[in-house]
Amino acid sequence: MGDRRREANSKNATAKWPIIKPKLNLQISPLKDTDLFTVQNFFTSAESKAFIKTAESLGFVHQGSQGPLKGEAYRDNDRISVNDTVLADTIWNSGLNKLFTDIKIRGKVAVGLNPNIRFYRYKVGQRFGQHIDESVSLGDGKRTHYTLLIYLSGGCKGKTKSDTNNPNDSSSEPLVGGETVFYGSRNKLVAEVAPVEGMALLHIHGDKCMLHEARNVTKGVKYLFRSDVVFA
Template sequence: MPAKTRRKGSQQDPKKSPKPSNSTYQPPPWPIFKPLVPWSDLSLNILAANQIVTISNFWTTSLCRTYTSFLSSLPLITTPGRPKKGEAVRVNDRFQIDDAAFATRLWQDTALKELVLGVDNSQELWGGEVLGLNPSIRIYRYSKGQFFDKHYDDSNNVTLPTPSPTQAKTTWTLLLYLTSPSTGCIGGETVFYPEHANGNDGSAIVIDLETGMLLLHRHGADCMLHEGKEVQQGEKWIIRSDLCVRR
């Protein structure tokens, strides 16, 4: 991939660009994770080998509804309409906070840890020994007319604070969808564009919104070009983090 064509998302590394002002807030009182689906009733769905994985019904509809209501009370900030050089156009509202405790809860108190570590050759798939999730938690709301243009997600170096400070790097983007057509959100699909390599015909891979679905996709040097399509109606809510492996 020629470097000049790699239009990046602007949300990746707080050290590379100023944090939104809401990053100075104390972690909010996140609702508890109840009810949850047991890991034994869930499975990884591989949509593109070594690139895209989904988990349907990762969160229940009622838990998603609880979180959507709670997140709407946070001080979201609208992204600027004109991106920096080399960044993709993104129009949405967001909240970002460094919250290692919430990242740990999302990793350990849900089915995520068991599902991620339970796959065959897990280190090969995820790019190393998975330690948990990026403490940088991002909340995205896309309303009617908002979108995220084609871009690549970067990999970043992070320090995980527990059980002791550990150097790590991010390898896969994590997106948890809280809304879908069933909640009135029309549009907003996540679309990936494979390159004509390794036998792939280059056809777009469209990920339709599902309430409670978790999407994982590889990022960094091997990231696939992708975009968040424009929302036509309603609101698209996402909780965002990243898988972290030992560095």
């Protein structure tokens, strides 16, 4: 698996990422103050589909786990990891930076995105069990404090003419399932977020991270863009 993952990563140098347009009127929808919020239409439909196309061309690698009995969250999805500072900076400066101007953590401010970009793919039957996201030190006083997820599929998706030519292709079907669910104390449900194409979901991680999971996909394919907001 390691060799295949490195092979997928090495293709990043020739990856043709979509052109990201500046987003001028982004609005935060708080689900739990600023610890958890969504942003509608962070990616356009065209941008979302272009990211999926590029990610598929790079080639996903399956990622599993040993499961709860071995102290790991249940995990069954497909993954790509690339390091791209230019892509991270482009997405940060497209409008995400303005959403964090008033958010400080321990006196530190948000300065950008983690250049370690990940793409996740969940097909029917795949899910990610309850877990927390760790805060990561990037050196030079920089540390990640927020998870950024951008749904590349989901919501109402109209079929195109080409979709009808592939009736057995699950990627052409509307996505059902795959909700991101957050829990508070005593496993109390805090929020349930259904995937919507182009919507961003941001939540604090590290020692304040809420327990959360990605529910089972029952129809279609869920695609995600993942990075982290860096503070310094």
